[in-house]
Amino acid sequence: MILEDYSETIKKCSQCNFCQGACPVYKAQRSENCLARHRLNLIREVMIEKTMPDTDRFREIIGRCMLCTSCTQNCSSGVPIDEIIISARAKLIENEKGFSSMKRGIITKVLKEKGARNIAVKTGALAQKFGLGSDVPKFASKPFEERMSGTVQAEGTKKGTVAYYYGCGTNLIYPETGEALVKLITANGYDVVVPENITCCGVPVIAEGDIGEAAEMMRGNIESLSAIECDAVVMDCSSCQMMFIKKSAKLFPKDDPIHEKITALNGKIKGAMSFLNSAIQERSGQTDGAVFTYHVPCHKEKFSNAQFDVVELVSKATGAEYKAMDNPDLCCGAGGAYYMKNGEISRKIRSKKVDEIKNSGAGVVLTECPMCRFYIKNGMPEMNVQHPLEYILERVK
Amino acid sequence: MSSIGKDLRKVLRSEQVLDLREDVSAYANDATYYIAKRNPDVVVLPESTEDVSAVMKYAFAGRIPVVPRGAGSGLAGGCTPIHGGIVIDMKRMNSILEIDAQNMTAHVEGGVVLGEFVKKVERMGLFYPPDPQSSQVCTIGGNIATRAGGPRGVKYGTTERYVTGVEAVMADGTVITPGGKVVKQSSGYDLTHLFTGSEGTLCVITKGMLRLLPLPAAKRTLVVTCASPDQAAEIVSEIIARGAVPAMLEFLIKMAVGVMNNYIKPPIPLDGEAYLLMEIDGTPAQLDVETYEIEKACTGLGALDVRIISNPAESATYWYARTRLYPLMTTVFKRVITEDITVPRNKIPELVRSIQSIAASVGVAVGLAGHAGDGNMHPTILQGEISDEMSRKADKAIEEIIRAGLDLQGTISGEHGIGIHKNRFLELEHGADQVALMKTIKRALDPFNIMNPGKIWTEDGGAV
Numbered sequence: 001m002i003l004e005d006y007s008e009t010i011k012k013c014s015q016c017n018f019c020q021g022a023c024p025v026y027k028a029q030r031s032e033n034c035l036a037r038h039r040l041n042l043i044r045e046v047m048i049e050k051t052m053p054d055t056d057r058f059r060e061i062i063g064r065c066m067l068c069t070s071c072t073q074n075c076s077s078g079v080p081i082d083e084i085i086i087s088a089r090a091k092l093i094e095n096e097k098g099f100s101s102m103k104r105g106i107i108t109k110v111l112k113e114k115g116a117r118n119i120a121v122k123t124g125a126l127a128q129k130f131g132l133g134s135d136v137p138k139f140a141s142k143p144f145e146e147r148m149s150g151t152v153q154a155e156g157t158k159k160g161t162v163a164y165y166y167g168c169g170t171n172l173i174y175p176e177t178g179e180a181l182v183k184l185i186t187a188n189g190y191d192v193v194v195p196e197n198i199t200c201c202g203v204p205v206i207a208e209g210d211i212g213e214a215a216e217m218m219r220g221n222i223e224s225l226s227a228i229e230c231d232a233v234v235m236d237c238s239s240c241q242m243m244f245i246k247k248s249a250k251l252f253p254k255d256d257p258i259h260e261k262i263t264a265l266n267g268k269i270k271g272a273m274s275f276l277n278s279a280i281q282e283r284s285g286q287t288d289g290a291v292f293t294y295h296v297p298c299h300k301e302k303f304s305n306a307q308f309d310v311v312e313l314v315s316k317a318t319g320a321e322y323k324a325m326d327n328p329d330l331c332c333g334a335g336g337a338y339y340m341k342n343g344e345i346s347r348k349i350r351s352k353k354v355d356e357i358k359n360s361g362a363g364v365v366l367t368e369c370p371m372c373r374f375y376i377k378n379g380m381p382e383m384n385v386q387h388p389l390e391y392i393l394e395r396v397k
Numbered sequence: 398m399s400s401i402g403k404d405l406r407k408v409l410r411s412e413q414v415l416d417l418r419e420d421v422s423a424y425a426n427d428a429t430y431y432i433a434k435r436n437p438d439v440v441v442l443p444e445s446t447e448d449v450s451a452v453m454k455y456a457f458a459g460r461i462p463v464v465p466r467g468a469g470s471g472l473a474g475g476c477t478p479i480h481g482g483i484v485i486d487m488k489r490m491n492s493i494l495e496i497d498a499q500n501m502t503a504h505v506e507g508g509v510v511l512g513e514f515v516k517k518v519e520r521m522g523l524f525y526p527p528d529p530q531s532s533q534v535c536t537i538g539g540n541i542a543t544r545a546g547g548p549r550g551v552k553y554g555t556t557e558r559y560v561t562g563v564e565a566v567m568a569d570g571t572v573i574t575p576g577g578k579v580v581k582q583s584s585g586y587d588l589t590h591l592f593t594g595s596e597g598t599l600c601v602i603t604k605g606m607l608r609l610l611p612l613p614a615a616k617r618t619l620v621v622t623c624a625s626p627d628q629a630a631e632i633v634s635e636i637i638a639r640g641a642v643p644a645m646l647e648f649l650i651k652m653a654v655g656v657m658n659n660y661i662k663p664p665i666p667l668d669g670e671a672y673l674l675m676e677i678d679g680t681p682a683q684l685d686v687e688t689y690e691i692e693k694a695c696t697g698l699g700a701l702d703v704r705i706i707s708n709p710a711e712s713a714t715y716w717y718a719r720t721r722l723y724p725l726m727t728t729v730f731k732r733v734i735t736e737d738i739t740v741p742r743n744k745i746p747e748l749v750r751s752i753q754s755i756a757a758s759v760g761v762a763v764g765l766a767g768h769a770g771d772g773n774m775h776p777t778i779l780q781g782e783i784s785d786e787m788s789r790k791a792d793k794a795i796e797e798i799i800r801a802g803l804d805l806q807g808t809i810s811g812e813h814g815i816g817i818h819k820n821r822f823l824e825l826e827h828g829a830d831q832v833a834l835m836k837t838i839k840r841a842l843d844p845f846n847i848m849n850p851g852k853i854w855t856e857d858g859g860a861v
Contacts, residue, residue, distance in 0.1 A: 017468055
């Protein structure tokens with residue numbers, strides 16, 4: 001993911017301006033300086049063709065992208081917009097010293113060094129990193145990694161073994177998601193291996209342009225997961241899954257031997273929802289009037305029916321009724337940690353989401369992404385917001 | 398900070414005014430970046446008609462050029478600020494003010510996104526047919542200003558048929574509201590339709606009153622595989638001659654279908670040289686009658702295959718792919734210039750033959766696609782490489798195609814508008830007297846020539 005690698009693909013932008021239809025930041029601001037087309041033009045002019053100076057305003061505009069990938073997924077010209085922005089950020093931080101590089105160092109440390117960290121340190125460091133105390137998700141009293149490890153046996157006849165890659169959101173904020181996943185998958189006849197030597201997938205780090213650090217994290221993860229004998233590797237977070245499947249190979253030079261392992265591993269990676277969807281054959285839930293709605297995280301594959309695997313699974317497993325909001329795949333405004341730096345934009349984006357959720361008439365909002373979950377709940381404290389696996393477990397108990 | 402920006406910050410909130418180079422360059426071009434690109438001095442983001450009026454008063458007093466802008470997705474350079482000045486970005490004025498189901502009318506602000514409006518009216522069982530294939534982003538104000546069309550022209554006509562009134566801010570900031578909610582009106586000049594298609598050269602369109610139809614009960618998609626572009630063109634004529642009126646009748650060469658297959662599930666087999674993609678709508682009984690007539694026309698002229706797509710999810714992939722044809726072609730070619738020639742419908746076979754022979758004699762690749770059902774073709778000049786020689790050839794091909802279209806009693810633009818892309822050809826179509834009259838009207842409404850100057854015609858009457 002080096003900017004020079006994209007000097008030709010960046011020219012594929014046809015200037016059609018259809019990115020307006022996808023960008024949540026644009027939809028909140030309604031001004032074309034937020035658009036992917038404009039960011040690509042600026043990166044070309046400032047960093048590739050060097051016909052415009054590198055200014056603070058330029059950096060601000062490049063920094064204001066949420067990396068939700070909606071524009072990339074919507075782009076018919078096939079421009080990998082998010083990757084171009086990440087690689088531009090990487091280049092912009094190359095010579096950067098001082099406060100922002102120190103902040104990056106802290107976040108990386110917190111996300112990377114699992115196990116050894118004391119929760120208070122983590123919380124404090126994160127809050128410091130973002131320069132605020134409130135609006136930061138509260139960490140669980142005991143992280144997932146301290147709750148479960150090793151192999152958890154299947155119930156009944158064993159059908160196979162899966163490895164479980166849990167993300168930082170599950171580990172630090174919502175360990176109950178991980179517990180639900182292990183219970184549901186073992187209940188469906190699979191051993192679940194909870195690996196010890198895994199770390200952050202790197203999504204929060206590449207957002208800051210730190211590709212080298214992300215590559216190092218990913219290398220460790222790939223080595224650890226490849227060493228496990230299993231039929232599938234399941235993930236509960238759509239951002240982690242995107243990082244493994246769509247981005248991991250791009251973090252390494254072409255001749256790096258890691259690519260073989262990446263290819264093999266990617267063949268095994270499955271979303272926990274679609275994995276359970278094929279494991280659960282029959283409708284088991286009771287219809288009792290419960291109504292849920294579903295928020296599609298941005299890093300899930302949009303513009304395809306695959307994004308609604310959760311709806312299919314929850315309906316089948318619990319019998320609850322699905323009521324769609326107007327735009328299930330409209331961003332909630334969180335964008336990982338984006339909202340911490342861009343509060344006003346994020347709140348604008350969220351207010352539309354909150355209205356749509358209210359209008360859906362559902363009693364619970366389900367979403368896989370821990371940051372969407374936190375940020376939606378933060379915007380409507382009275383609403384029940386859950387990971388679908390927890391909701392399923394609660395209702396089939 | 399520019400002085401215009403400083404002044405406008407007294408009129409609007411500071412956040413509604415952009416004048417840093419890194420911001421205003423977002424407004425330097427529409428989709429035709431290769432024709433012209435220029436940064437405006439200032440961009441304003443009005444939120445009300447009063448805002449627009451205040452900006453116009455300021456510009457009028459200072460004789461500053463003003464370019465109204467919708468989504469910036471145009472294909473003629475109409476909103477490119479070739480003289481700098483102020484761009485009025487209308488996209489924050491995006492309220493749907495009223496959908497009156499009883500009268501079947503809607504009142505909207507100019508910045509309303511067409512797709513969002515359509516979604517809303519269709520939920521109410523109503524129908525707004527014009528769809529220039531960019532409905533995900535294009536604005537209704539922009540549609541009105543360019544008289545936008547799209548594939549439904551064949552059965553439903555284009556935007557001007559649905560506009561019954563506008564709110565317009567004139568060059569000096571005066572706000573007027575010609576037309577209205579009535580089905581018919583015979584009082585005074587029809588200013589509504591003078592402004593419809595005026596491409597920002599007469600006024601800023603801040604609101605539109607629109608006519609709606611009942612949503613057709615059913616629809617069906619048909620795909621016809623043809624042995625050659627000629628055959629496809631003959632079939633189009635035959636379908637029209639038989640009295641079948643598809644809601645959409647699209648002509649596509651193999652290359653176009655090839656790139657559209659990125660989205661079409663399952664993909665269309667590429668065993669023809671040209672294809673017709675159709676949608677018919679109406680009552681189920683009407684659909685059966687039209688399907689029969691279309692199939693007869695196709696088999697009678699030897700079409701290779703006629704497929705009826707009955708699964709709505711599947712047919713949706715065809716029409717989604719069609720909306721993405723322009724950006725999709727840029728994945729194959731470095732530059733794609735889209736023409737907009739439109740002829741009487743029975744002349745489509747002749748036009749298709751002329752275009753093919755022009756492409757061969759000039760030595761350029763020309764993709765044939767278009768809304769053939771209403772006589773509107775979009776021949777696209779496809780450039781694999783960008784060079785001066787290629788540009789010269791492209792210009793030559795465009796001029797010859799335009800002349801061929803005019804010889805067939807056609808028009809140089811069916812729906813994209815003129816902008817700066819075709820302004821040198823305007824006199825060729827309308828003649829000097831008619832263009833002089835247009836200029837007289839323009840001077841009366843915009844005495845200082847501040848409204849989107851340099852568009853529609855060239856000052857010297859045209860270079861051809």
